[in-house]
Amino acid sequence: MSLDLIDIGSNLTHDSFKADRDAVMARALQAGVRRQIITGADLAGSAQAAALAADHPSRLWSTAGVHPHHAQSFDASHGAALLELLRRPQVVAVGECGLDYYRDLSPRAVQRAAFIAQLELAVQTDKPVFLHQRDAHQDFLAVLEDFGGRLKGGVAHCFTGGRTELEAYLALGLYIGITGWACDERRGLELRKSVPHIPANRLLIETDAPYLLPRNMIPAPTSRRNEPGYLPHIAATVARLRGENVEAVGAATTRNAVALFALEES
Numbered sequence: 001m002s003l004d005l006i007d008i009g010s011n012l013t014h015d016s017f018k019a020d021r022d023a024v025m026a027r028a029l030q031a032g033v034r035r036q037i038i039t040g041a042d043l044a045g046s047a048q049a050a051a052l053a054a055d056h057p058s059r060l061w062s063t064a065g066v067h068p069h070h071a072q073s074f075d076a077s078h079g080a081a082l083l084e085l086l087r088r089p090q091v092v093a094v095g096e097c098g099l100d101y102y103r104d105l106s107p108r109a110v111q112r113a114a115f116i117a118q119l120e121l122a123v124q125t126d127k128p129v130f131l132h133q134r135d136a137h138q139d140f141l142a143v144l145e146d147f148g149g150r151l152k153g154g155v156a157h158c159f160t161g162g163r164t165e166l167e168a169y170l171a172l173g174l175y176i177g178i179t180g181w182a183c184d185e186r187r188g189l190e191l192r193k194s195v196p197h198i199p200a201n202r203l204l205i206e207t208d209a210p211y212l213l214p215r216n217m218i219p220a221p222t223s224r225r226n227e228p229g230y231l232p233h234i235a236a237t238v239a240r241l242r243g244e245n246v247e248a249v250g251a252a253t254t255r256n257a258v259a260l261f262a263l264e265e266s
């Protein structure tokens, strides 16, 4: 079996990968995860992700944005700095951006303002958006609906919702990013019921490494750190939930990632 998967959400600049990033990348490649989109969650992280991607052309790309947790840091200078990053060819999406009312690490009005400013950047640069939403579905939807057809497209990253949320995001034309959350029979119950209803041409897969280690790996990894090389395990779980084979899920999600992020084939 030879897979050609794309991890659309890998936090490869995270400190936990500092010591052995090359080995982590080699293991991913070995596992069939040939390409990764490195998530930028704040300005410094986005610059690091862009630099890492530039060092690995045709293997790594990146996003540039400010996560709602860090929305309070977002100011006018951020807009200009993100714009500079977004003009680089390896930076393929705006984000991660959105709303997180679960943790509420930044005030909600501040989160909304930073989100809207980043959606404007996406319109301006004609790039898709990499979206985060937790416990903020209604406000998130309202903001996106205001942008109507102006956005180039986007992905609801780490989607964990049920059918209602799914239908709302599909109606907005979004892709749906599935993580190892789908491997969790307890916490992921709603999501596991949604997965079969995601159209094949809207499905994406991601590890969100080093977070969200899939719970059903056998044998369980000795470390709690998730890795992009575990993406085939997520693909297999998604395939099982959909009653498809892993090759079909792999082919569809790779095609979708290439389309959404306009990845140049080398």
Ligand SMILES: [Zn+2]
Pocket: 096, 131, 132, 133, 157, 158
């Ligand atoms: Zn997220």
